[in-house]
Amino acid sequence: MPSSETAPLFEPPQGALALPDATLTLTPDFIADADRTALFATLRTTLPWQRQPIVLFGKPVMQPRLLCWMGDPDAVYTYSGRTQQPLPWTADLNALRQRLQTVLGTPFNSVLANCYRDGRDSMGWHADNEPELGPAPVIASITLGATRRFLLRHRQRGLRHRLALSDGSLLVMAGSTQQHWQHAVPKTTLPVGERINLTFRYVTPRRR
Numbered sequence: 001m002p003s004s005e006t007a008p009l010f011e012p013p014q015g016a017l018a019l020p021d022a023t024l025t026l027t028p029d030f031i032a033d034a035d036r037t038a039l040f041a042t043l044r045t046t047l048p049w050q051r052q053p054i055v056l057f058g059k060p061v062m063q064p065r066l067l068c069w070m071g072d073p074d075a076v077y078t079y080s081g082r083t084q085q086p087l088p089w090t091a092d093l094n095a096l097r098q099r100l101q102t103v104l105g106t107p108f109n110s111v112l113a114n115c116y117r118d119g120r121d122s123m124g125w126h127a128d129n130e131p132e133l134g135p136a137p138v139i140a141s142i143t144l145g146a147t148r149r150f151l152l153r154h155r156q157r158g159l160r161h162r163l164a165l166s167d168g169s170l171l172v173m174a175g176s177t178q179q180h181w182q183h184a185v186p187k188t189t190l191p192v193g194e195r196i197n198l199t200f201r202y203v204t205p206r207r208r
């Protein structure tokens with residue numbers, strides 16, 4: 001019997017979500033309750049958070065949240081018209097990376113960290129389908145802090161699904177999910193606290 005550290009996450013009954021054309025697994029308590037507050041505080045105070053513009057319809061627009069891109073030196077990532085050079089791993093993020101690699105059995109060489117300061121911060125509809133992620137990327141998404149709605153919409157069939165991503169949860173998106181589904185974190189008028197989301201990825205290594 002595998003231990004909970006090594007049990008595969010892609011098999012039911014560990015939270016596999018039955019959506020067509022998707023491989024999604026939600027593990028609500030991936031980060032132990034006792035560790036969540038301290039990890040949130042460390043990431044919030046030590047990561048070099050930035051507001052960054054993206055290019056929308058040819059014009060630079062500020063993204064409505066704070067973010068930073070970290071990873072191996074050759075994990076260069078281009079999305080929404082902007083090329084991200086990785087900052088070096090912090091000890092906490094590297095430890096999470098190692099744990100995810102062990103549990104999921106797949107490599108990660110980078111992480112996009114997003115900080116939603118309140119309900120006005122958001123993430124628009126998109127798929128993580130940039131060429132450097134490959135055709136079937138495994139995206140491991142950890143949430144710390146406030147619970148926010150995470151919306152999914154099927155790109156061809158008009159299906160929709162809604163998840164609540166809560167403190168300490170891990171959502172894994174794999175297989176053909178990014179080919180067929182888009183996702184978003186909408187704004188909310190509810191009084192919500194700060195939320196950090198970490199999406200660990202493997203991008204094809206590139207020369208700097």
Ligand SMILES: O=C(O)CCC(=O)C(=O)O
Pocket residue numbers: 112114123128141150165183184185197199
């Ligand atoms: O904050 C989230 O849960 C979503 C993050 C996301 O969509 C992304 O990093 O691509």
